Amino acid sequence: MKSKRILSNIVYNLGVFAIGIAMIYPLLWMVMSSFKESNTIFITASSLIPEKFTLENYVNGWKGFGKVTFSTFFKNSLVISVVATFGTVMASSLVAYGFARFQFKGKKILFTAMLLSMMLPAQVLMIPQYLWYQKLGWVGTYLPLIVPYFFAIQGFFVYLMSNFISGIPYELDEAAKIDGCSYFGLYRYIIFPLIKPALVTACIFSFIWRWDDFLSSLLYVSKTAMYPVSLALKLFCDPGAASDYGAMFAMATLSILPVLLIFLVFQKHLVEGISTSGLKG
Known part of the structure:
Protein backbone atom coordinates (compact mmCIF):
# COMPACT_ATOMS: atom_id res chain seq x y z
CA MET A 1 0.00 0.00 0.00
CA LYS A 2 2.82 2.38 0.85
CA SER A 3 4.62 1.77 -2.46
CA LYS A 4 1.38 2.32 -4.39
CA ARG A 5 0.81 5.59 -2.54
CA ILE A 6 4.35 6.76 -3.35
CA LEU A 7 3.95 5.79 -7.00
CA SER A 8 0.60 7.58 -7.15
CA ASN A 9 2.15 10.74 -5.68
CA ILE A 10 5.02 10.60 -8.17
CA VAL A 11 2.67 10.22 -11.13
CA TYR A 12 0.43 13.00 -9.82
CA ASN A 13 3.31 15.44 -9.30
CA LEU A 14 4.83 14.64 -12.69
CA GLY A 15 1.46 15.25 -14.34
CA VAL A 16 0.98 18.57 -12.55
CA PHE A 17 4.55 19.58 -13.44
CA ALA A 18 3.99 18.73 -17.13
CA ILE A 19 0.73 20.70 -17.24
CA GLY A 20 2.40 23.64 -15.48
CA ILE A 21 5.27 23.68 -17.98
CA ALA A 22 2.79 23.55 -20.89
CA MET A 23 0.87 26.51 -19.44
CA ILE A 24 3.89 28.66 -18.65
CA TYR A 25 5.91 27.84 -21.79
CA PRO A 26 4.40 30.67 -23.94
CA LEU A 27 5.31 33.17 -21.23
CA LEU A 28 8.84 31.76 -20.95
CA TRP A 29 9.18 31.87 -24.74
CA MET A 30 8.19 35.54 -24.79
CA VAL A 31 10.61 36.45 -21.99
CA MET A 32 13.52 34.59 -23.57
CA SER A 33 12.70 35.96 -27.03
CA SER A 34 13.02 39.47 -25.65
CA PHE A 35 16.75 38.76 -25.24
CA LYS A 36 17.17 37.54 -28.83
CA GLU A 37 18.15 39.69 -31.76
CA SER A 38 14.91 40.94 -33.28
CA ASN A 39 15.56 39.51 -36.75
CA THR A 40 16.25 36.02 -35.38
CA ILE A 41 13.24 35.59 -33.09
CA PHE A 42 11.08 33.58 -35.49
CA ILE A 43 14.03 31.95 -37.25
CA THR A 44 15.04 30.34 -33.94
CA ALA A 45 11.48 30.06 -32.61
CA SER A 46 11.92 26.38 -31.73
CA SER A 47 14.82 27.23 -29.42
CA LEU A 48 13.99 28.68 -26.03
CA ILE A 49 17.53 29.78 -25.13
CA PRO A 50 18.91 32.68 -27.22
CA GLU A 51 22.11 31.97 -29.15
CA LYS A 52 23.26 35.47 -28.27
CA PHE A 53 21.82 37.46 -25.37
CA THR A 54 21.17 41.13 -26.10
CA LEU A 55 19.49 44.03 -24.28
CA GLU A 56 18.99 45.99 -27.49
CA ASN A 57 15.27 45.17 -27.56
CA TYR A 58 14.79 46.75 -24.13
CA VAL A 59 16.72 49.86 -25.14
CA ASN A 60 14.80 50.27 -28.40
CA GLY A 61 11.46 49.49 -26.80
CA TRP A 62 11.94 51.95 -23.94
CA LYS A 63 12.53 54.75 -26.45
CA GLY A 64 8.86 54.48 -27.40
CA PHE A 65 7.45 56.32 -30.38
CA GLY A 66 8.23 59.86 -31.47
CA LYS A 67 9.00 61.81 -28.33
CA VAL A 68 6.89 59.57 -26.07
CA THR A 69 8.95 57.03 -24.12
CA PHE A 70 7.53 53.88 -22.57
CA SER A 71 7.88 55.44 -19.13
CA THR A 72 4.94 57.66 -20.10
CA PHE A 73 2.85 54.64 -21.06
CA PHE A 74 3.67 52.94 -17.76
CA LYS A 75 2.74 56.12 -15.87
CA ASN A 76 -0.59 56.30 -17.74
CA SER A 77 -1.41 52.68 -16.92
CA LEU A 78 -0.46 53.20 -13.29
CA VAL A 79 -2.71 56.26 -12.93
CA ILE A 80 -5.69 54.53 -14.54
CA SER A 81 -5.25 51.28 -12.61
CA VAL A 82 -4.62 52.81 -9.18
CA VAL A 83 -7.42 55.40 -9.30
CA ALA A 84 -9.97 53.00 -10.80
CA THR A 85 -9.02 50.32 -8.25
CA PHE A 86 -9.43 52.78 -5.38
CA GLY A 87 -12.88 53.73 -6.66
CA THR A 88 -13.84 50.09 -7.13
CA VAL A 89 -12.84 49.07 -3.61
CA MET A 90 -14.46 52.01 -1.83
CA ALA A 91 -17.71 51.99 -3.81
CA SER A 92 -18.10 48.20 -3.77
CA SER A 93 -17.52 47.99 -0.03
CA LEU A 94 -20.14 50.70 0.66
CA VAL A 95 -22.74 49.04 -1.57
CA ALA A 96 -21.96 45.63 -0.06
CA TYR A 97 -22.38 47.13 3.44
CA GLY A 98 -25.82 48.38 2.45
CA PHE A 99 -26.89 45.00 1.06
CA ALA A 100 -25.56 43.04 4.03
CA ARG A 101 -26.68 45.22 6.91
CA PHE A 102 -29.81 47.17 5.86
CA GLN A 103 -33.37 46.20 5.02
CA PHE A 104 -35.16 48.40 2.49
CA LYS A 105 -37.80 48.15 -0.20
CA GLY A 106 -36.56 46.72 -3.45
CA LYS A 107 -33.47 45.18 -1.88
CA LYS A 108 -34.06 41.76 -3.43
CA ILE A 109 -34.70 43.28 -6.84
CA LEU A 110 -31.53 45.37 -6.70
CA PHE A 111 -29.47 42.44 -5.48
CA THR A 112 -30.82 40.25 -8.27
CA ALA A 113 -30.05 42.99 -10.81
CA MET A 114 -26.52 43.14 -9.44
CA LEU A 115 -26.11 39.38 -9.88
CA LEU A 116 -27.52 39.56 -13.41
CA SER A 117 -25.03 42.30 -14.29
CA MET A 118 -22.26 39.76 -13.61
CA MET A 119 -23.69 37.51 -16.32
CA LEU A 120 -24.08 40.25 -18.93
CA PRO A 121 -21.27 40.31 -21.52
CA ALA A 122 -19.39 43.61 -21.51
CA GLN A 123 -19.58 43.74 -25.31
CA VAL A 124 -23.34 44.25 -25.11
CA LEU A 125 -22.85 47.57 -23.33
CA MET A 126 -20.08 48.99 -25.51
CA ILE A 127 -22.20 50.90 -28.02
CA PRO A 128 -24.65 52.51 -25.54
CA GLN A 129 -21.79 53.36 -23.18
CA TYR A 130 -19.76 54.93 -25.97
CA LEU A 131 -22.72 57.05 -27.12
CA TRP A 132 -23.37 58.13 -23.56
CA TYR A 133 -19.76 59.09 -22.87
CA GLN A 134 -19.58 60.87 -26.24
CA LYS A 135 -22.52 63.08 -25.28
CA LEU A 136 -20.85 63.82 -21.96
CA GLY A 137 -17.70 64.85 -23.82
CA TRP A 138 -15.61 62.18 -22.11
CA VAL A 139 -14.29 60.46 -25.26
CA GLY A 140 -10.60 61.19 -25.65
CA THR A 141 -10.05 61.38 -21.88
CA TYR A 142 -9.45 58.95 -19.02
CA LEU A 143 -12.88 59.62 -17.49
CA PRO A 144 -14.65 56.59 -19.07
CA LEU A 145 -11.82 54.40 -17.77
CA ILE A 146 -12.00 55.69 -14.19
CA VAL A 147 -15.24 57.42 -13.16
CA PRO A 148 -17.69 54.48 -13.64
CA TYR A 149 -15.74 52.40 -11.12
CA PHE A 150 -16.61 54.89 -8.38
CA PHE A 151 -20.22 53.71 -8.74
CA ALA A 152 -19.68 49.99 -8.04
CA ILE A 153 -20.31 48.81 -11.59
CA GLN A 154 -18.58 45.47 -10.99
CA GLY A 155 -21.05 43.19 -9.25
CA PHE A 156 -18.44 40.53 -8.53
CA PHE A 157 -16.72 42.68 -5.91
CA VAL A 158 -20.03 43.76 -4.34
CA TYR A 159 -21.09 40.12 -4.05
CA LEU A 160 -17.72 39.09 -2.61
CA MET A 161 -17.70 41.80 0.04
CA SER A 162 -21.38 41.32 0.86
CA ASN A 163 -20.68 37.68 1.75
CA PHE A 164 -17.82 38.74 4.00
CA ILE A 165 -19.89 41.34 5.79
CA SER A 166 -22.78 38.89 6.25
CA GLY A 167 -20.38 36.62 8.13
CA ILE A 168 -19.48 39.30 10.67
CA PRO A 169 -21.52 38.87 13.90
CA TYR A 170 -24.29 41.43 14.39
CA GLU A 171 -23.25 41.70 18.05
CA LEU A 172 -20.35 43.90 16.95
CA ASP A 173 -22.81 46.29 15.31
CA GLU A 174 -24.99 46.42 18.40
CA ALA A 175 -22.04 47.04 20.71
CA ALA A 176 -20.83 49.88 18.46
CA LYS A 177 -24.30 51.45 18.35
CA ILE A 178 -24.51 51.37 22.14
CA ASP A 179 -21.24 53.32 22.21
CA GLY A 180 -22.83 55.95 19.96
CA CYS A 181 -21.37 54.85 16.65
CA SER A 182 -23.25 56.06 13.55
CA TYR A 183 -23.97 53.87 10.51
CA PHE A 184 -21.04 55.35 8.64
CA GLY A 185 -18.85 55.06 11.74
CA LEU A 186 -19.85 51.42 11.98
CA TYR A 187 -18.73 50.92 8.39
CA VAL A 200 -7.14 42.95 -0.90
CA THR A 201 -8.71 40.40 -3.26
CA ALA A 202 -10.70 43.17 -4.94
CA CYS A 203 -7.58 45.35 -5.21
CA ILE A 204 -5.59 42.58 -6.90
CA PHE A 205 -8.27 41.60 -9.40
CA SER A 206 -9.28 45.18 -10.16
CA PHE A 207 -5.69 46.32 -10.69
CA ILE A 208 -4.93 43.40 -12.99
CA TRP A 209 -8.12 43.91 -15.03
CA ARG A 210 -7.53 47.64 -15.42
CA TRP A 211 -3.83 47.18 -16.22
CA ASP A 212 -4.62 44.62 -18.93
CA ASP A 213 -7.66 46.44 -20.33
CA PHE A 214 -7.00 46.92 -24.04
CA LEU A 215 -10.46 47.33 -25.55
CA SER A 216 -11.69 50.20 -23.36
CA SER A 217 -8.49 52.15 -23.98
CA LEU A 218 -8.82 51.51 -27.70
CA LEU A 219 -12.36 52.93 -27.66
CA TYR A 220 -11.83 56.05 -25.58
CA VAL A 221 -8.16 57.10 -25.82
CA SER A 222 -7.01 58.66 -29.09
CA LYS A 223 -3.74 60.50 -28.34
CA THR A 224 -0.54 58.45 -28.34
CA ALA A 225 0.82 60.31 -25.32
CA MET A 226 -2.22 59.12 -23.32
CA TYR A 227 -1.92 55.45 -24.27
CA PRO A 228 -1.62 52.91 -21.45
CA VAL A 229 0.86 50.05 -21.82
CA SER A 230 -1.76 47.59 -23.08
CA LEU A 231 -2.55 49.87 -26.02
CA ALA A 232 1.00 51.09 -26.65
CA LEU A 233 2.29 47.56 -27.24
CA LYS A 234 0.29 47.27 -30.46
CA LEU A 235 2.25 50.17 -31.94
CA PHE A 236 5.22 47.84 -32.43
CA CYS A 237 3.17 45.87 -34.98
CA ASP A 238 2.89 47.88 -38.19
CA PRO A 239 1.12 46.05 -41.07
CA GLY A 240 2.57 48.55 -43.57
CA ALA A 241 6.19 48.22 -42.43
CA ALA A 242 8.52 45.96 -40.49
CA SER A 243 7.31 45.08 -37.01
CA ASP A 244 9.75 45.23 -34.10
CA TYR A 245 8.73 42.06 -32.27
CA GLY A 246 11.86 42.07 -30.14
CA ALA A 247 11.02 45.46 -28.63
CA MET A 248 7.39 44.44 -28.24
CA PHE A 249 8.34 41.27 -26.33
CA ALA A 250 10.75 43.28 -24.17
CA MET A 251 8.12 45.85 -23.18
CA ALA A 252 5.51 43.12 -22.72
CA THR A 253 7.90 41.39 -20.33
CA LEU A 254 8.32 44.61 -18.35
CA SER A 255 4.56 45.19 -18.37
CA ILE A 256 3.86 41.98 -16.43
CA LEU A 257 6.28 42.88 -13.63
CA PRO A 258 3.91 45.22 -11.68
CA VAL A 259 1.11 42.66 -11.80
CA LEU A 260 3.47 39.84 -10.82
CA LEU A 261 4.86 41.88 -7.94
CA ILE A 262 1.41 42.72 -6.59
CA PHE A 263 0.35 39.08 -6.85
CA LEU A 264 3.44 37.81 -5.00
CA VAL A 265 3.15 40.41 -2.22
CA PHE A 266 -0.57 39.91 -1.58
CA GLN A 267 -0.88 36.21 -2.49
CA LYS A 268 -1.64 35.21 1.11
CA HIS A 269 -4.55 37.65 1.34
CA LEU A 270 -5.80 36.64 -2.10
CA VAL A 271 -6.09 32.98 -1.12
CA GLU A 272 -7.75 33.93 2.17
CA GLY A 273 -10.18 36.25 0.42
CA ILE A 274 -11.30 33.62 -2.08
CA SER A 275 -11.41 30.63 0.26
CA THR A 276 -13.33 32.22 3.14
CA SER A 277 -16.54 34.18 3.45
CA GLY A 278 -16.00 36.33 6.53
CA LEU A 279 -15.78 35.72 10.24
CA LYS A 280 -17.49 32.76 11.79
CA GLY A 281 -19.54 33.64 14.82
Missing part, protein backbone atom coordinates in the same frame (compact mmCIF):
# COMPACT_ATOMS: atom_id res chain seq x y z
CA ARG A 188 -15.48 52.84 8.91
CA TYR A 189 -14.33 51.45 12.25
CA ILE A 190 -15.90 47.95 12.36
CA ILE A 191 -16.82 46.61 8.94
CA PHE A 192 -14.05 48.04 6.77
CA PRO A 193 -11.11 46.74 8.87
CA LEU A 194 -12.70 43.27 9.24
CA ILE A 195 -13.13 42.67 5.51
CA LYS A 196 -9.45 43.17 4.73
CA PRO A 197 -9.10 39.83 2.85
CA ALA A 198 -11.98 40.78 0.53
CA LEU A 199 -10.59 44.28 0.03
Whole structure:
Protein backbone atom coordinates (compact mmCIF):
# COMPACT_ATOMS: atom_id res chain seq x y z
CA MET A 1 0.00 0.00 0.00
CA LYS A 2 2.82 2.38 0.85
CA SER A 3 4.62 1.77 -2.46
CA LYS A 4 1.38 2.32 -4.39
CA ARG A 5 0.81 5.59 -2.54
CA ILE A 6 4.35 6.76 -3.35
CA LEU A 7 3.95 5.79 -7.00
CA SER A 8 0.60 7.58 -7.15
CA ASN A 9 2.15 10.74 -5.68
CA ILE A 10 5.02 10.60 -8.17
CA VAL A 11 2.67 10.22 -11.13
CA TYR A 12 0.43 13.00 -9.82
CA ASN A 13 3.31 15.44 -9.30
CA LEU A 14 4.83 14.64 -12.69
CA GLY A 15 1.46 15.25 -14.34
CA VAL A 16 0.98 18.57 -12.55
CA PHE A 17 4.55 19.58 -13.44
CA ALA A 18 3.99 18.73 -17.13
CA ILE A 19 0.73 20.70 -17.24
CA GLY A 20 2.40 23.64 -15.48
CA ILE A 21 5.27 23.68 -17.98
CA ALA A 22 2.79 23.55 -20.89
CA MET A 23 0.87 26.51 -19.44
CA ILE A 24 3.89 28.66 -18.65
CA TYR A 25 5.91 27.84 -21.79
CA PRO A 26 4.40 30.67 -23.94
CA LEU A 27 5.31 33.17 -21.23
CA LEU A 28 8.84 31.76 -20.95
CA TRP A 29 9.18 31.87 -24.74
CA MET A 30 8.19 35.54 -24.79
CA VAL A 31 10.61 36.45 -21.99
CA MET A 32 13.52 34.59 -23.57
CA SER A 33 12.70 35.96 -27.03
CA SER A 34 13.02 39.47 -25.65
CA PHE A 35 16.75 38.76 -25.24
CA LYS A 36 17.17 37.54 -28.83
CA GLU A 37 18.15 39.69 -31.76
CA SER A 38 14.91 40.94 -33.28
CA ASN A 39 15.56 39.51 -36.75
CA THR A 40 16.25 36.02 -35.38
CA ILE A 41 13.24 35.59 -33.09
CA PHE A 42 11.08 33.58 -35.49
CA ILE A 43 14.03 31.95 -37.25
CA THR A 44 15.04 30.34 -33.94
CA ALA A 45 11.48 30.06 -32.61
CA SER A 46 11.92 26.38 -31.73
CA SER A 47 14.82 27.23 -29.42
CA LEU A 48 13.99 28.68 -26.03
CA ILE A 49 17.53 29.78 -25.13
CA PRO A 50 18.91 32.68 -27.22
CA GLU A 51 22.11 31.97 -29.15
CA LYS A 52 23.26 35.47 -28.27
CA PHE A 53 21.82 37.46 -25.37
CA THR A 54 21.17 41.13 -26.10
CA LEU A 55 19.49 44.03 -24.28
CA GLU A 56 18.99 45.99 -27.49
CA ASN A 57 15.27 45.17 -27.56
CA TYR A 58 14.79 46.75 -24.13
CA VAL A 59 16.72 49.86 -25.14
CA ASN A 60 14.80 50.27 -28.40
CA GLY A 61 11.46 49.49 -26.80
CA TRP A 62 11.94 51.95 -23.94
CA LYS A 63 12.53 54.75 -26.45
CA GLY A 64 8.86 54.48 -27.40
CA PHE A 65 7.45 56.32 -30.38
CA GLY A 66 8.23 59.86 -31.47
CA LYS A 67 9.00 61.81 -28.33
CA VAL A 68 6.89 59.57 -26.07
CA THR A 69 8.95 57.03 -24.12
CA PHE A 70 7.53 53.88 -22.57
CA SER A 71 7.88 55.44 -19.13
CA THR A 72 4.94 57.66 -20.10
CA PHE A 73 2.85 54.64 -21.06
CA PHE A 74 3.67 52.94 -17.76
CA LYS A 75 2.74 56.12 -15.87
CA ASN A 76 -0.59 56.30 -17.74
CA SER A 77 -1.41 52.68 -16.92
CA LEU A 78 -0.46 53.20 -13.29
CA VAL A 79 -2.71 56.26 -12.93
CA ILE A 80 -5.69 54.53 -14.54
CA SER A 81 -5.25 51.28 -12.61
CA VAL A 82 -4.62 52.81 -9.18
CA VAL A 83 -7.42 55.40 -9.30
CA ALA A 84 -9.97 53.00 -10.80
CA THR A 85 -9.02 50.32 -8.25
CA PHE A 86 -9.43 52.78 -5.38
CA GLY A 87 -12.88 53.73 -6.66
CA THR A 88 -13.84 50.09 -7.13
CA VAL A 89 -12.84 49.07 -3.61
CA MET A 90 -14.46 52.01 -1.83
CA ALA A 91 -17.71 51.99 -3.81
CA SER A 92 -18.10 48.20 -3.77
CA SER A 93 -17.52 47.99 -0.03
CA LEU A 94 -20.14 50.70 0.66
CA VAL A 95 -22.74 49.04 -1.57
CA ALA A 96 -21.96 45.63 -0.06
CA TYR A 97 -22.38 47.13 3.44
CA GLY A 98 -25.82 48.38 2.45
CA PHE A 99 -26.89 45.00 1.06
CA ALA A 100 -25.56 43.04 4.03
CA ARG A 101 -26.68 45.22 6.91
CA PHE A 102 -29.81 47.17 5.86
CA GLN A 103 -33.37 46.20 5.02
CA PHE A 104 -35.16 48.40 2.49
CA LYS A 105 -37.80 48.15 -0.20
CA GLY A 106 -36.56 46.72 -3.45
CA LYS A 107 -33.47 45.18 -1.88
CA LYS A 108 -34.06 41.76 -3.43
CA ILE A 109 -34.70 43.28 -6.84
CA LEU A 110 -31.53 45.37 -6.70
CA PHE A 111 -29.47 42.44 -5.48
CA THR A 112 -30.82 40.25 -8.27
CA ALA A 113 -30.05 42.99 -10.81
CA MET A 114 -26.52 43.14 -9.44
CA LEU A 115 -26.11 39.38 -9.88
CA LEU A 116 -27.52 39.56 -13.41
CA SER A 117 -25.03 42.30 -14.29
CA MET A 118 -22.26 39.76 -13.61
CA MET A 119 -23.69 37.51 -16.32
CA LEU A 120 -24.08 40.25 -18.93
CA PRO A 121 -21.27 40.31 -21.52
CA ALA A 122 -19.39 43.61 -21.51
CA GLN A 123 -19.58 43.74 -25.31
CA VAL A 124 -23.34 44.25 -25.11
CA LEU A 125 -22.85 47.57 -23.33
CA MET A 126 -20.08 48.99 -25.51
CA ILE A 127 -22.20 50.90 -28.02
CA PRO A 128 -24.65 52.51 -25.54
CA GLN A 129 -21.79 53.36 -23.18
CA TYR A 130 -19.76 54.93 -25.97
CA LEU A 131 -22.72 57.05 -27.12
CA TRP A 132 -23.37 58.13 -23.56
CA TYR A 133 -19.76 59.09 -22.87
CA GLN A 134 -19.58 60.87 -26.24
CA LYS A 135 -22.52 63.08 -25.28
CA LEU A 136 -20.85 63.82 -21.96
CA GLY A 137 -17.70 64.85 -23.82
CA TRP A 138 -15.61 62.18 -22.11
CA VAL A 139 -14.29 60.46 -25.26
CA GLY A 140 -10.60 61.19 -25.65
CA THR A 141 -10.05 61.38 -21.88
CA TYR A 142 -9.45 58.95 -19.02
CA LEU A 143 -12.88 59.62 -17.49
CA PRO A 144 -14.65 56.59 -19.07
CA LEU A 145 -11.82 54.40 -17.77
CA ILE A 146 -12.00 55.69 -14.19
CA VAL A 147 -15.24 57.42 -13.16
CA PRO A 148 -17.69 54.48 -13.64
CA TYR A 149 -15.74 52.40 -11.12
CA PHE A 150 -16.61 54.89 -8.38
CA PHE A 151 -20.22 53.71 -8.74
CA ALA A 152 -19.68 49.99 -8.04
CA ILE A 153 -20.31 48.81 -11.59
CA GLN A 154 -18.58 45.47 -10.99
CA GLY A 155 -21.05 43.19 -9.25
CA PHE A 156 -18.44 40.53 -8.53
CA PHE A 157 -16.72 42.68 -5.91
CA VAL A 158 -20.03 43.76 -4.34
CA TYR A 159 -21.09 40.12 -4.05
CA LEU A 160 -17.72 39.09 -2.61
CA MET A 161 -17.70 41.80 0.04
CA SER A 162 -21.38 41.32 0.86
CA ASN A 163 -20.68 37.68 1.75
CA PHE A 164 -17.82 38.74 4.00
CA ILE A 165 -19.89 41.34 5.79
CA SER A 166 -22.78 38.89 6.25
CA GLY A 167 -20.38 36.62 8.13
CA ILE A 168 -19.48 39.30 10.67
CA PRO A 169 -21.52 38.87 13.90
CA TYR A 170 -24.29 41.43 14.39
CA GLU A 171 -23.25 41.70 18.05
CA LEU A 172 -20.35 43.90 16.95
CA ASP A 173 -22.81 46.29 15.31
CA GLU A 174 -24.99 46.42 18.40
CA ALA A 175 -22.04 47.04 20.71
CA ALA A 176 -20.83 49.88 18.46
CA LYS A 177 -24.30 51.45 18.35
CA ILE A 178 -24.51 51.37 22.14
CA ASP A 179 -21.24 53.32 22.21
CA GLY A 180 -22.83 55.95 19.96
CA CYS A 181 -21.37 54.85 16.65
CA SER A 182 -23.25 56.06 13.55
CA TYR A 183 -23.97 53.87 10.51
CA PHE A 184 -21.04 55.35 8.64
CA GLY A 185 -18.85 55.06 11.74
CA LEU A 186 -19.85 51.42 11.98
CA TYR A 187 -18.73 50.92 8.39
CA ARG A 188 -15.48 52.84 8.91
CA TYR A 189 -14.33 51.45 12.25
CA ILE A 190 -15.90 47.95 12.36
CA ILE A 191 -16.82 46.61 8.94
CA PHE A 192 -14.05 48.04 6.77
CA PRO A 193 -11.11 46.74 8.87
CA LEU A 194 -12.70 43.27 9.24
CA ILE A 195 -13.13 42.67 5.51
CA LYS A 196 -9.45 43.17 4.73
CA PRO A 197 -9.10 39.83 2.85
CA ALA A 198 -11.98 40.78 0.53
CA LEU A 199 -10.59 44.28 0.03
CA VAL A 200 -7.14 42.95 -0.90
CA THR A 201 -8.71 40.40 -3.26
CA ALA A 202 -10.70 43.17 -4.94
CA CYS A 203 -7.58 45.35 -5.21
CA ILE A 204 -5.59 42.58 -6.90
CA PHE A 205 -8.27 41.60 -9.40
CA SER A 206 -9.28 45.18 -10.16
CA PHE A 207 -5.69 46.32 -10.69
CA ILE A 208 -4.93 43.40 -12.99
CA TRP A 209 -8.12 43.91 -15.03
CA ARG A 210 -7.53 47.64 -15.42
CA TRP A 211 -3.83 47.18 -16.22
CA ASP A 212 -4.62 44.62 -18.93
CA ASP A 213 -7.66 46.44 -20.33
CA PHE A 214 -7.00 46.92 -24.04
CA LEU A 215 -10.46 47.33 -25.55
CA SER A 216 -11.69 50.20 -23.36
CA SER A 217 -8.49 52.15 -23.98
CA LEU A 218 -8.82 51.51 -27.70
CA LEU A 219 -12.36 52.93 -27.66
CA TYR A 220 -11.83 56.05 -25.58
CA VAL A 221 -8.16 57.10 -25.82
CA SER A 222 -7.01 58.66 -29.09
CA LYS A 223 -3.74 60.50 -28.34
CA THR A 224 -0.54 58.45 -28.34
CA ALA A 225 0.82 60.31 -25.32
CA MET A 226 -2.22 59.12 -23.32
CA TYR A 227 -1.92 55.45 -24.27
CA PRO A 228 -1.62 52.91 -21.45
CA VAL A 229 0.86 50.05 -21.82
CA SER A 230 -1.76 47.59 -23.08
CA LEU A 231 -2.55 49.87 -26.02
CA ALA A 232 1.00 51.09 -26.65
CA LEU A 233 2.29 47.56 -27.24
CA LYS A 234 0.29 47.27 -30.46
CA LEU A 235 2.25 50.17 -31.94
CA PHE A 236 5.22 47.84 -32.43
CA CYS A 237 3.17 45.87 -34.98
CA ASP A 238 2.89 47.88 -38.19
CA PRO A 239 1.12 46.05 -41.07
CA GLY A 240 2.57 48.55 -43.57
CA ALA A 241 6.19 48.22 -42.43
CA ALA A 242 8.52 45.96 -40.49
CA SER A 243 7.31 45.08 -37.01
CA ASP A 244 9.75 45.23 -34.10
CA TYR A 245 8.73 42.06 -32.27
CA GLY A 246 11.86 42.07 -30.14
CA ALA A 247 11.02 45.46 -28.63
CA MET A 248 7.39 44.44 -28.24
CA PHE A 249 8.34 41.27 -26.33
CA ALA A 250 10.75 43.28 -24.17
CA MET A 251 8.12 45.85 -23.18
CA ALA A 252 5.51 43.12 -22.72
CA THR A 253 7.90 41.39 -20.33
CA LEU A 254 8.32 44.61 -18.35
CA SER A 255 4.56 45.19 -18.37
CA ILE A 256 3.86 41.98 -16.43
CA LEU A 257 6.28 42.88 -13.63
CA PRO A 258 3.91 45.22 -11.68
CA VAL A 259 1.11 42.66 -11.80
CA LEU A 260 3.47 39.84 -10.82
CA LEU A 261 4.86 41.88 -7.94
CA ILE A 262 1.41 42.72 -6.59
CA PHE A 263 0.35 39.08 -6.85
CA LEU A 264 3.44 37.81 -5.00
CA VAL A 265 3.15 40.41 -2.22
CA PHE A 266 -0.57 39.91 -1.58
CA GLN A 267 -0.88 36.21 -2.49
CA LYS A 268 -1.64 35.21 1.11
CA HIS A 269 -4.55 37.65 1.34
CA LEU A 270 -5.80 36.64 -2.10
CA VAL A 271 -6.09 32.98 -1.12
CA GLU A 272 -7.75 33.93 2.17
CA GLY A 273 -10.18 36.25 0.42
CA ILE A 274 -11.30 33.62 -2.08
CA SER A 275 -11.41 30.63 0.26
CA THR A 276 -13.33 32.22 3.14
CA SER A 277 -16.54 34.18 3.45
CA GLY A 278 -16.00 36.33 6.53
CA LEU A 279 -15.78 35.72 10.24
CA LYS A 280 -17.49 32.76 11.79
CA GLY A 281 -19.54 33.64 14.82
